[in-house]
Amino acid sequence: MAEFNPELGDNRSLNSTLERNIVKKVAKKNSCYKCRYYEVTWDEAAPHGCNYFNFKGKYLPSLQLKKITGAKVCIAFELRV
Secondary structure, eight states, rough: OOBBTTTTBOOOHHHHHHHHHHHHHHHSSSSSGBBTEEEEETTOOEEEEETTTTTEEEEHHHHHHHHHHOOOOOOEEEBBO
8 A cells, every 4th residue: 555645635545545434443333344234336437335324435334423413322223234
């Protein structure tokens, strides 16, 4: 992985590292990956989806809901069997 180079002003690798860390932390608390409504989409721009709320996005649905509603836990979470 490329490192951050302040001379070039390229922080893509830094952003992707931060995004991965955020996803890991959320997955431990309220795991979309373990939810029956979570889906992986074929859309590269929006790889994460929620069938309960009927949307897809770049980030995990639980992250998007937290940003929009401020809720700490997703109300739609049901353990995948």
